[in-house]
Amino acid sequence: METVLRGVGVSDGVAVGEVRHMGTAVLEPPVRTVAADEVEREQARARQAVEWVAADLVARGNLAGGEAQAVLEAQALMARDPELATDVERRIAEGSTAERAVYDAFAAYRVLLLGAGDYLAGRVADLDDVRNRLVARLLGVPMPGVPDSDYPYVLVARDLAPADTALLDPALVLGFVTQEGGPTSHSAILARALGVPAVVAVPGAGELVEGTTVALDGSDGQVVIEPGEELRAELVARAEQRRAAVAAVSGPGATSDGHAVPLLANIGGVGDVAAAVQAGAEGVGLFRTEFLFLDDHKQAPSVEVQQEAYRQVLEAFPEGRVVVRVLDAGADKPLDFLTPAEEPNPALGVRGLRTLLDHPEVLAGQLTALARAADGLSVRLEVMAPMVADRADAAQFAAACQAAGLPAKVGAMVEIPSAALRAGALLREVDFLSLGTNDLAQYTFAADRQTGSLARLQDPWQPALLDLVHAAAQAAQTRGKSCGVCGEAAADPLLACVLTGLGVTSLSMSPTAIPRVRATLAQYTLAACQEAARAALAADTPQEAREAVKGVLGVA
Ligand SMILES: C=C(OP(=O)(O)O)C(=O)O
Ligand SMILES: [Mg+2]
Numbered sequence: 001m002e003t004v005l006r007g008v009g010v011s012d013g014v015a016v017g018e019v020r021h022m023g024t025a026v027l028e029p030p031v032r033t034v035a036a037d038e039v040e041r042e043q044a045r046a047r048q049a050v051e052w053v054a055a056d057l058v059a060r061g062n063l064a065g066g067e068a069q070a071v072l073e074a075q076a077l078m079a080r081d082p083e084l085a086t087d088v089e090r091r092i093a094e095g096s097t098a099e100r101a102v103y104d105a106f107a108a109y110r111v112l113l114l115g116a117g118d119y120l121a122g123r124v125a126d127l128d129d130v131r132n133r134l135v136a137r138l139l140g141v142p143m144p145g146v147p148d149s150d151y152p153y154v155l156v157a158r159d160l161a162p163a164d165t166a167l168l169d170p171a172l173v174l175g176f177v178t179q180e181g182g183p184t185s186h187s188a189i190l191a192r193a194l195g196v197p198a199v200v201a202v203p204g205a206g207e208l209v210e211g212t213t214v215a216l217d218g219s220d221g222q223v224v225i226e227p228g229e230e231l232r233a234e235l236v237a238r239a240e241q242r243r244a245a246v247a248a249v250s251g252p253g254a255t256s257d258g259h260a261v262p263l264l265a266n267i268g269g270v271g272d273v274a275a276a277v278q279a280g281a282e283g284v285g286l287f288r289t290e291f292l293f294l295d296d297h298k299q300a301p302s303v304e305v306q307q308e309a310y311r312q313v314l315e316a317f318p319e320g321r322v323v324v325r326v327l328d329a330g331a332d333k334p335l336d337f338l339t340p341a342e343e344p345n346p347a348l349g350v351r352g353l354r355t356l357l358d359h360p361e362v363l364a365g366q367l368t369a370l371a372r373a374a375d376g377l378s379v380r381l382e383v384m385a386p387m388v389a390d391r392a393d394a395a396q397f398a399a400a401c402q403a404a405g406l407p408a409k410v411g412a413m414v415e416i417p418s419a420a421l422r423a424g425a426l427l428r429e430v431d432f433l434s435l436g437t438n439d440l441a442q443y444t445f446a447a448d449r450q451t452g453s454l455a456r457l458q459d460p461w462q463p464a465l466l467d468l469v470h471a472a473a474q475a476a477q478t479r480g481k482s483c484g485v486c487g488e489a490a491a492d493p494l495l496a497c498v499l500t501g502l503g504v505t506s507l508s509m510s511p512t513a514i515p516r517v518r519a520t521l522a523q524y525t526l527a528a529c530q531e532a533a534r535a536a537l538a539a540d541t542p543q544e545a546r547e548a549v550k551g552v553l554g555v556a
Contacts, residue, residue, distance in 0.1 A: 002224045002231060007177070007202030008455050009221035010188035010488075012516065014239040015175030015197045016215040016232055019208045020149055022157035023142035029099040029135060039093055046088050046098040049137040053130065054079040056143075071126065078130045084109060099138040106131035142210070154216065156208050159200075159450060160187040170194045175216050177223055179205040180452035183460065184438035184488045191218070192491060192510035193272060199223055201452035242516075249519040252282055253507065259526040261500050263518055264321070264508035266486060270312040275511040280518070283320030283380070285434070285508020286486035287313060289366070290333050297336040300327075300362050306369035314379045321380040323434065323486070323508070325413065326366050328386035329355045332450060338362065347448065352387025352415075357396055367404035374407055384411035384434055388419050394429035413486075415439035420468035423475035423483075433476050435504070437487025441465050460489035461542035466502065470537065473503035484508055493520035494549055500526070501533030524553060 034042055054076040061072030078084075084105055091101035106127065113124050132144045147153070152174045159180035173196055181187040181200040191198030197218030208214065208225070215227040217235055219242065224231060253263035264285030265276035269292065276284065292301055292309050301309075314322055329335040330351025338359055343349035356363040367383070374381045383406060385397040394412045401410045412419065412426045415436035419426055423433060437460050442449045444465055447457035469485070476483035484506035485499050491513035497520060499507065507517060524532075532549045539545035550556075 002227050005177075005202050005204050005208075005223040005225070007199040007205070007221045007223065008183060009198075009218045010183050010200050011176075011191035011196060011198035011218045011512075012239075012242065013175070013195075013197035013218050014215065014235045015154055015218075016213065016227065016236075017152055017154040017174040019156050019177075019210055019212045019214055020147040020153040021142055021208075021210055022146060022155060022160070023136060023144040029097065029103055029139065031100055032097050033095040034092070034097055039095075042092045042096075042098045042101075043089050045138060046092060046102060047085070049098065049102070049134050050079050050085065053133045053137055056133070057130075075126050075130050078127055079134065081109075097138075099135050102131065102134045102138065106134075154214055156205055157187070158206065159185060159452070160190060170196075175218065176200070177202055177205050177208070177214070177216055178452070179203070180450065182449060182452060182455035182458035184441065184449045184458055185452075188488065189266075189510065192488075192512055193266075193268065193275075195275070195510075195512035201455040246515045246519045249515070249522050250280060251518075252280075253514075253518050253521055255500065255524055255526045255529060256522055257525040257527075259500070261496075261504075261521060262321070262506040263514050264323070264484070264486075264506055265511045265514065266508050267313070267511075269309065270316070272511065273313060273316040277316065279511040279514040281320075281511055281514055283317050284313065284322040284324075285484055285506060287322060287324040289325060289327055290329065290335075293327060293329070293335055299337055300365055303365050303369045303372070306366060307372045310370055310373035311377075314373055314377050314381065317379050319378065321382060323382040323384060323411070323484075324370060325384050325386055326353075326356060326363060328352050347442065353385040353393055353397060354387065356385070356400075357393075360400070363400050364404060367401055367406055370408070371404055371406045381406075381408040382411055382432065383408045384413055384430075384432070386413050386436065387415055387439070388412035388426060389416050390418055390422065391425040391429060394426045398429045414468075414472045414483075415443065417444050417468055420472045423472040424479070427475060427479050427481055432481055433472055433483040434508075435469055435472055435483065435485045435487060435489075437465065437469070437485060437489040440468060440487065444468060456542075459542040460487070460492065460495060461536070461545045463537060463539050463541070463545055465489075466498065466533075466536055466545070469499060469504065470502045470533070473499075473505075476505070477503050482506065491517065493517050494532075494546070494553070494555065496521055497524055497529045497553065498533050498536045498545075498549055501529035501531070502537075528553060 057072045057076040087105040088101045136143050146168050152172050154175050155173050156177045159178050175196045176191045176198040178187045178200045199216050199221050215224045253261045262282045264283045265281035266286040268288045329338045331347040398410050409431040411432040412430045413434050413436045414420050441458050445457035447454040473483045482505040485504050486508040490507040491509035493516045496517045532552045535548035535552045536545040539548050
């Protein structure tokens, strides 16, 4: 009988493969005194580790190219720094182990860098990464970051941050299993974007032995350890059945009686456009522009660089609609040059639109780049701000868009309960709303979206969250304006029917989720969706809401 771990399935499909762990930050090596006759051997070990890590960084740089190559080469130079080497040798001569000597020597250097002013202080994160790599090499534990592998594997991690995944090779990752994270965490979003199965919030994922074969089902949240042949075949067959049912429906999103619900794609850049087009997306409902800003730790990309990146996306949807979200920095998406370093509670701090209003030149640069990118194109450009709290926020954003001469509809994301409750006030300033249900759940339930143990509260079926969706959608409907959903809630096929019934006018999701949502929506009339919505609102728990909706829609 196989051992089964259970978590939350967040990206459909089945993967079978060997476990590879994401290397975690290195712990402090214990203090141990080495005997005099071990000193030379320890010093040699330290030198070898430096050479190995530096060569590895250079090799990774060659693979990555561009800006990443420059950063990785600078890190290789740090690893080979002669002063650091002398300090390490001295510490070993005084009785430290190689790993402890490296750890302490880097700590001393770190203090120097921090004291040397802004520019050098900004390199501390790079220095820490080099230290972690050296210590990991000396301790014989996995390197921090994405594992090196020549063959496909199931990636196991505590959780994944956007920066962790910059060097991820999608061809090698069969699926994700994470210990932390909920349905709206970056691991879940990334898995859906890559179209790989994923199960998050799996207690015990950290203890999965490297190299063990697992089978994961991203639909029901099972992770089976060392699955037998029969079970593997059964899981794969079930996934295939689901896939075939979905492939049978195509065309624009609509209920069975023809109520149109445009199905749009969430993208992070031009790299995601092909998948969106292939999935039949009717446009882009959320272009997350943060990825453009991750390359340089010191400053925003130039207007020209941004203009080119936006243009490539806009050109891909000549007749469609593209909703671009201006930079959402801070909290789970920190940017060194914009995000305050010492906020006690970053999720409640200066983030999203607040960051941009504090740095109006960054907002103006982005809006100018968008205006230039859209010039002469037939695409329907819409631009929205993240983390709008009240009418004053909406007004300031609308004014900035006007000042930039943006030929676009202007919108506000509804991610804070205050914005949903007073959606009507926001709509006096902007043309449309887009519900970011990931953050809206986080702020409604005071439940960090990155904390796996709080997944229950991040469940988009929570009736309180649906109340807020309803409030915003109704406010928009009354004023004849649109109100879409671009949070991960839209990717859940049954919930998509409920959202439609609540009055939401479009659904935006990872491209890979579109076919299933389209196929499910096409099975029900608008009236059935509205009845499902009433049943969900009448429930007290997410489980009750799911069951009630399944009852109304006749789902087994
Ligand atoms: C779409 C959203 O934005 P992000 O996930 O990028 O914070 C959201 O919060 O629902
Ligand atoms: Mg958000």
